[in-house]
Amino acid sequence: MQYLFGIIILFVFIIIFHQAHKNTRKVAVNTIKVSHSKLSHKHLNILHLSDLHLENISISPEKLLQSVLGQPIDLIALTGDFLDRKRSIPKLIPYLNALVSLQPRLGIYAVFGNHDYFLKEEQFEKLKKTLEDHGCVTLQNRNLSLNVDGEILNIIGIDDFHSHHSDIKKSYQDLPKGYNLVLTHDPNVVLNMKDYPYDYLLSGHFHGGQIHYPKPYHLRKMGKLVRMNIVKGLHYHDGKPFYISEGLGQTGVNIRIGSRPEITFHQIS
Numbered sequence: 001m002q003y004l005f006g007i008i009i010l011f012v013f014i015i016i017f018h019q020a021h022k023n024t025r026k027v028a029v030n031t032i033k034v035s036h037s038k039l040s041h042k043h044l045n046i047l048h049l050s051d052l053h054l055e056n057i058s059i060s061p062e063k064l065l066q067s068v069l070g071q072p073i074d075l076i077a078l079t080g081d082f083l084d085r086k087r088s089i090p091k092l093i094p095y096l097n098a099l100v101s102l103q104p105r106l107g108i109y110a111v112f113g114n115h116d117y118f119l120k121e122e123q124f125e126k127l128k129k130t131l132e133d134h135g136c137v138t139l140q141n142r143n144l145s146l147n148v149d150g151e152i153l154n155i156i157g158i159d160d161f162h163s164h165h166s167d168i169k170k171s172y173q174d175l176p177k178g179y180n181l182v183l184t185h186d187p188n189v190v191l192n193m194k195d196y197p198y199d200y201l202l203s204g205h206f207h208g209g210q211i212h213y214p215k216p217y218h219l220r221k222m223g224k225l226v227r228m229n230i231v232k233g234l235h236y237h238d239g240k241p242f243y244i245s246e247g248l249g250q251t252g253v254n255i256r257i258g259s260r261p262e263i264t265f266h267q268i269s
């Protein structure tokens with residue numbers, strides 16, 4: 001009887017694991033609309049990808065491209081955690097080529113996440129160079145300004161807060177007046193940005209819990225936002241909007257329960 005019970009438990013576990021792995025292929029394509037008061041002309045359409053985790057990603061470059069074709073894209077934002085291991089760096093190139101083929105008129109911008117900093121210094125530099133050689137501008141605690149139809153769009157890249165690479169003050173150095181779009185990996189940084197103006201902040205890091213059933217208790221060590229039950233989607237802090245992507249890839253075991261991989265379009269109008 002005990003043996004039979006063990007077989008049943010194992011069978012149930014296999015079914016759950018199989019379904020959880022299938023969930024990693026059910027990519028959600030979400031559209032988020034955010035209003036603004038600074039850009040008086042056209043909409044700004046941003047394609048946002050986060051947490052590719054190339055060791056455990058279930059969407060191919062071709063499928064990614066197919067999922068976003070036909071959508072207007074002004075700018076592509078990549079908010080970190082591309083990979084864990086140096087041998088995965090070549091795997092990034094087809095994804096970057098797919099994004100470049102979309103020809104976003106304002107470019108592709110990338111920040112790094114805590115997993116990217118697992119790489120040794122020379123391998124991290126190889127990752128950075130791969131991004132830059134394939135159409136990305138990398139932002140490590142710095143900003144740049146674009147003239148968009150006569151108005152200023154500031155893109156502010158705050159390096160990863162979780163791994164203690166962030167320097168908010170440096171990121172805002174010599175920032176002109178304009179619309180402030182912040183790219184960062186760990187959204188917990190917003191709790192330290194009361195005195196730093198931003199109009200919209202894009203982030204990732206939490207994977208929507210990845211295993212979010214009944215709640216993502218395992219994330220509690222990942223900062224105050226988790227303990228505030230803020231792990232995915234659109235939120236506001238001090239009246240300012242920020243978005244947490246559920247990410248495209250997975251870390252650890254390649255499964256998802258109660259969460260889905262995410263591609264996000266942000267329409268700022």
